[in-house]
Amino acid sequence: MKKHNFSAGPAILPASVLKEAGRAAANYQGMGLSLLELSHRGPEFTAIIEEANALMREIIGLPEEYHVLWLTGGASTQFYMVPFNVLNEDETAAYIETGVWANKAIKEARYFGNVEILASSKEENYTYIPKKFRVPKNTRYLHITSNNTIYGTQLHKFPKSPVPLVCDMSSDFLSRPFDPAPFGIIYAGAQKNLGPAGATVVIVRDDMLGTVRRHLPSMLDYRTFVKENSLYNTPPVFPIYVSMLTLRWIKKSGGLKGMQRRNRAKGSILYQEIDRNPLFRGTVAKEDRSLMNVCFVMEDAYAGLEKDFLKETEVNGMVGLKGHRSVGGFRASTYNALPKASVQALVDLMQDFARRKG
């Protein structure tokens, strides 16, 4: 029986993608070879990475001055690679601190130049997105985290900024349409909406490159990946292939508008239930609620029932619903590939549980 997978990441991928990935790992397109044993310079993988790049450009609507790069090392690698590539020691970068990941990005950047934290919700355990700040014109970039996986907050509007936005989009990448124009760099670990762990996408605009004075090792220089079309050395072949399959699925499913419709529909029924059900409550400011990670806890009067409820989700074929330790309670990650039926199953259980235990 297929499980309802609410994991925060690595996360659910479309069922059709997983099926095709399994076939490719055993025997790629019936050619008598697994994709895992094919050269990254051969015609098969060349076609895969070219299709992945073309689909990414088409789905987002990327203008020519943006490059799509395939790296490894996750967002954690981008935390230092971004300032290493674009921030000189005498320059200042602006950061908005909306969670632990933003905090790590700030820590890594401090070693490369000046960092100014324009706003932070740390004092409130990151339960809202700070919106009152002005971005100084003389900063190199403004770094934001579009979705905060741990807390379940999301930027529903990107801040106005006189300087390029740099965005960690790891956990809501490709979940909704957006205008790329304000962004200088977008990065995302694949393992939420895009593919399995092991690939990292960086989308970088031409004007962000070649402005730092420090020496960059080849593998840390975005320009190496631009110049060599992400094939300077052996890339993570299989994670890129599965990402390409997911991009095909996104396109076929209505593109980013289709994803947004799906995600809004799921978020709507789940948040409605959280607000309606006397046993549960949400943990973050309503206006900042994430459509990717829905965090909720039991009302104080029922707090003793958290374990029971978690147990019942497991018995009913739902996995990954335990909340992160820094928030507690429950977290339902409702990434692109999660079917509405999974959310409905969770809502049904919440209602049933409330009838029995409320």
Added chain:
Amino acid sequence: MKKHNFSAGPAILPASVLKEAGRAAANYQGMGLSLLELSHRGPEFTAIIEEANALMREIIGLPEEYHVLWLTGGASTQFYMVPFNVLNEDETAAYIETGVWANKAIKEARYFGNVEILASSKEENYTYIPKKFRVPKNTRYLHITSNNTIYGTQLHKFPKSPVPLVCDMSSDFLSRPFDPAPFGIIYAGAQKNLGPAGATVVIVRDDMLGTVRRHLPSMLDYRTFVKENSLYNTPPVFPIYVSMLTLRWIKKSGGLKGMQRRNRAKGSILYQEIDRNPLFRGTVAKEDRSLMNVCFVMEDAYAGLEKDFLKETEVNGMVGLKGHRSVGGFRASTYNALPKASVQALVDLMQDFARRKG
């Protein structure tokens, strides 16, 4: 029909491993979830990475002071990460230049400290392994490349050194037993003998860590991976899983001694044929011939037949035999997983071809 896969990398993996990898990508152990959508912090992946580490330690025979780390970014990332982690600006590292990859390692290291090239076979297009050099006592480490994929040379004896060896073992990792004692750091991209592209193994000894004065970003600091058991951030789950399956296969197949027996048997019949067959000749010094990448060309008198022979290998279900552009001719990569029967098929074709065209 299963092909004879002579690719240089990503390369052939054991058939049983590929089959199990395909199943895991579709549905991991019948649990109703793909391994690609499972959390890296869950019990399933924890068991996988722990087994991978234990098998690696057992198969090589690693003493306690060595750490097994799983990274990404390939050997090309280690070219700068090694000196970044262990070489101070006022220190000198010694390098042996045995090919293009060694050359790249040298180039990247120069930015972190002093580099002394003790020996090089560049002038002879890297057709032999230089052996006459003395390693100065006051160097931080001696960097070697144990096997040179492009040229088909291999170090059959590691040099005596008063300082720790740092070794790029990417293309002959786990192909033969070796004594780890002289090594401070061993690194290897997975995509030859170990697994699919996307994982990089670093084996580092305690005394190599914590001696540099420069700041290291978290993701570039080996100590982060030591401390967090390679789980500081999301690792490349699937490539590590497939590597674990390959490690199981190596253990079951007689460990490193078993691999060496297999590889010697394959090398022996292929090199014998190259030396015997009047149409072909090897390209490197006999004493340095690699048991992983067997490079050969057609004798000058038959050079016009190279394309014909390559065509015939393809018709006969053999892939990946075209030589690297910097050597020409043919390269048969005979990694651990390549069956002896594949080598025999190639030898049979060489004999048949010589009878017809010689």
